[in-house]
Amino acid sequence: MIFDLHTHSTASDGSLTPAELLNRAAENDVSYLSMTDHDTVDGYATLGGQSFPGVTVIPGIELSTTWAGRNIHVVGLNIDPENSDLAAGIRLQQLARQQRAEKIAARLAKKGMENPLEKVQQLANGGSIGRPHFAQYLVEEGIVRDFRQAFQKYLGNGKLGDVRQFWSPLEDVIEWIRAAGGTAVLAHPAHYKLTNTRLRSLSEDFIAAGGQALEVVSGIQTKQLTDKLLRLCDDLRLMASCGSDFHAPGKSWSEVGKFTPLPPGCRPVWESW
Ligand code: AMP
Ligand code: MN
Numbered sequence: 001m002i003f004d005l006h007t008h009s010t011a012s013d014g015s016l017t018p019a020e021l022l023n024r025a026a027e028n029d030v031s032y033l034s035m036t037d038h039d040t041v042d043g044y045a046t047l048g049g050q051s052f053p054g055v056t057v058i059p060g061i062e063l064s065t066t067w068a069g070r071n072i073h074v075v076g077l078n079i080d081p082e083n084s085d086l087a088a089g090i091r092l093q094q095l096a097r098q099q100r101a102e103k104i105a106a107r108l109a110k111k112g113m114e115n116p117l118e119k120v121q122q123l124a125n126g127g128s129i130g131r132p133h134f135a136q137y138l139v140e141e142g143i144v145r146d147f148r149q150a151f152q153k154y155l156g157n158g159k160l161g162d163v164r165q166f167w168s169p170l171e172d173v174i175e176w177i178r179a180a181g182g183t184a185v186l187a188h189p190a191h192y193k194l195t196n197t198r199l200r201s202l203s204e205d206f207i208a209a210g211g212q213a214l215e216v217v218s219g220i221q222t223k224q225l226t227d228k229l230l231r232l233c234d235d236l237r238l239m240a241s242c243g244s245d246f247h248a249p250g251k252s253w254s255e256v257g258k259f260t261p262l263p264p265g266c267r268p269v270w271e272s273w
């Protein structure tokens, strides 16, 4: 049975609508799918009561936070998307995204670019504004060749689009997830490029703040990484989660439902539901 517990739709920076995402999950034999858009659950309202053959939807979200000056992502799974504490947290995150977008746009405008804020708002189409919308803007304006170059030159670590001070602290985002009845998962631990010691320290702070699981698998990954994350889970008694982190069809992202299997010996998050 395939559990894909990390995916994106047009409610944030994915390219498929929630219904298209669910249809693709059905085609790819996914049994349980969580749509975990960045700092929003709006995709769930779009889905309404529609059902998709063979797919059970697990409501989820991916929340941005800051730890030791870095952007960290926490996935909340099996949440009540209508919980009022979570909704209040999401409002803070959306305000933060809006303020960050204004700051990035002002920096781009200073470089002579035209109406960046207006254009990214159009691209986000009412959804959660993210750096990928700025990447799309830079590509469409012919300022960069592709997303990769957009992140390398303008949006990645240390570049003008890397504005960090806006996200809520780790304790808060985990509290919102727990208040909504959800399981808090430390997303894609390898993305943060931390040393083993720092990753352990982040994981310990995550647990102290109420975090419950580690995303042992994110897309297609090496056995070496899977083994390392399994050991960390074991040592710290965390549950394990997995997902594709699908954003769009094509080569840049893992396909819905396609990722390295969770290794035997871990305790999958869904066993606690
Ligand atoms: P944000 O949440 O607005 O800070 O944007 C982060 C998102 O940007 C991630 O979830 C990815 O979807 C995307 N992203 C980050 N780094 C890159 C990159 N180097 N190339 C393409 N997309 C990226
Ligand atoms: Mn994303």
Ligand code: MN
Residues within 6 Å of the ligand: 062, 073, 187, 188
């Ligand atoms: Mn992420």
Ligand code: MN
Residues within 6 Å of the ligand: 006, 007, 008, 062, 245
């Ligand atoms: Mn993601």
